[in-house]
Amino acid sequence: SQELEQSPQSLIVQEGKNLTINCTSSKTLYGLYWYKQKYGEGLIFLMMLQKGGEEKSHEKITAKLDEKKQQSSLHITASQPSHAGIYLCGADNQAGTALIFGKGTTLSVSS
Amino acid sequence: DADVTQTPRNRITKTGKRIMLECSQTKGHDRMYWYRQDPGLGLQLIYYSFDVKDINKGEISDGYSVSRQAQAKFSLSLESAIPNQTALYFCATSDSWGIQYFGAGTRLSVL
Numbered sequence: 001s002q003e004l005e006q007s008p009q010s011l012i013v014q015e016g017k018n019l020t021i022n023c024t025s026s027k028t029l030y031g032l033y034w035y036k037q038k039y040g041e042g043l044i045f046l047m048m049l050q051k052g053g054e055e056k057s058h059e060k061i062t063a064k065l066d067e068k069k070q071q072s073s074l075h076i077t078a079s080q081p082s083h084a085g086i087y088l089c090g091a092d093n094q095a096g097t098a099l100i101f102g103k104g105t106t107l108s109v110s111s
Numbered sequence: 112d113a114d115v116t117q118t119p120r121n122r123i124t125k126t127g128k129r130i131m132l133e134c135s136q137t138k139g140h141d142r143m144y145w146y147r148q149d150p151g152l153g154l155q156l157i158y159y160s161f162d163v164k165d166i167n168k169g170e171i172s173d174g175y176s177v178s179r180q181a182q183a184k185f186s187l188s189l190e191s192a193i194p195n196q197t198a199l200y201f202c203a204t205s206d207s208w209g210i211q212y213f214g215a216g217t218r219l220s221v222l
Contacts (some may be wrong), residue, residue, distance in 0.1 A: 041216060042216050045210055088153070097159060098144060098169065100156075
């Protein structure tokens with residue numbers, strides 16, 4: 001079965017610093033989704049990537065998909081306290097019936 | 112109002128009790144899902160439904176049942192709750208792009 005591995009598991013950055021979170025799949029990626037979750041709350045959709053080499057940005061968050069490496073990265077520029085939370089990557093399962101998720105990366109931003 | 116509403120938000124119950132978690136959505140999507148989230152394990156798919164007459168088991172369906180009462184309503188039942196069903200439960204819907212939209216979650220504790 002397909003698995004998504006996220007790294008790092010957690011990180012603490014100083015406000016204003018840049019950071020990158022990675023998501024690596026054990027199998028070919030057909031669709032990759034990034035979500036943000038505040039502790040104990042629901043998941044908020046951030047971005048969807050479908051094609052190798054695709055890159056999308058929203059405000060200070062940029063996501064890229066490297067299909068050959070079966071990997072996606074999420075980059076945050078000039079982090080702010082509002083960026084703190086748990087970031088999860090999700091991918092279409094092989095049957096195309098649901099999403100599988102990584103275990104998440106917990107981001108803390110110190111001011 | 113939220114697009115995906117889960118009730119209750121928090122529930123404490125005793126071992127052996129039957130409990131129902133409810134989910135309703137106003138997005139008009141046919142596809143709905145139930146997941147559970149445990150610390151360190153990410154999200155696991157319990158059941159999914161592609162329309163009112165289509166119900167499918169996910170990876171961890173044992174001990175759970177579901178009912179799709181209408182396009183907008185999808186409920187999850189624990190027939191006889193046990194302590195290891197203590198978790199955060201999420202309902203989600205998905206659009207034609209595969210983007211899933213999540214409710215705020217139900218925190219369930221089984222004593």
